[in-house]
Amino acid sequence: MSRRQMVRPGGRSARVQESVHTAVRELLSEVGRDALTVPMVARRAGVTPSTVYRRWGDLRELLSDVAVERLRPDTAPRDHGDLRADLTAWAEQFLDEMASPAGRAYLRDALLGDPDGANAGRCSEYAAEQIDAVLARAADRDEDVPGLETVMDHVVAPLMYRVLFRPAGLDTAYARRLVAELPGAGGDRPMSR
DSSP states (O other): OOHHHHOOSSHHHHHHHHHHHHHHHHHHHHHOTTTOOHHHHHHHHTSOHHHHHHHHSSHHHHHHHHHHHHHSOSSOOOOOSSHHHHHHHHHHHHHHHHHSHHHHHHHHHHHHTOTTSHHHHHHHHHHHHHHHHHHHHHHHTTOOOOOHHHHIIIIIHHHHHHHHHOOTTOOHHHHHHHHHTOBOTTSSSBOOO
């Protein structure tokens, strides 16, 4: 049974989720990942271990759920006045967060405890929502706007690949180059300003 089907938006379920997530984050910083156990988390959260097992299945899935929540952006992308500037700033921040040691650990946890791929989908949706907001803002300014999937394929996907598999030498110049080479809405030419 998937824990995601059991989660309700409010009430006791939300309080349990928040207390367990808080306990995990605190204990990770205090004792580290290797010493962390479900009974330890349950004790800190004020719930029974069976509550944690019933809701999350095991420690790996719990860590995955916490990681996905930590990867959720907490603010809308900033408006820098034009599409290229907005996408460049977003890509640089995304890379900075995902390539950091904490970001890489969250990505690893999100994917390791994700037997059905739902967490990967949630993380992808977070990025897509942010990009969609940038694109909508640019369209409102009557700029040429590439499609969402074009940005996901030409900016987000290469960044994630490099973060996960080829992080050596990865820097903001790479993120800027991906945005600069992004095909525009009308074909394979670079995006017009």
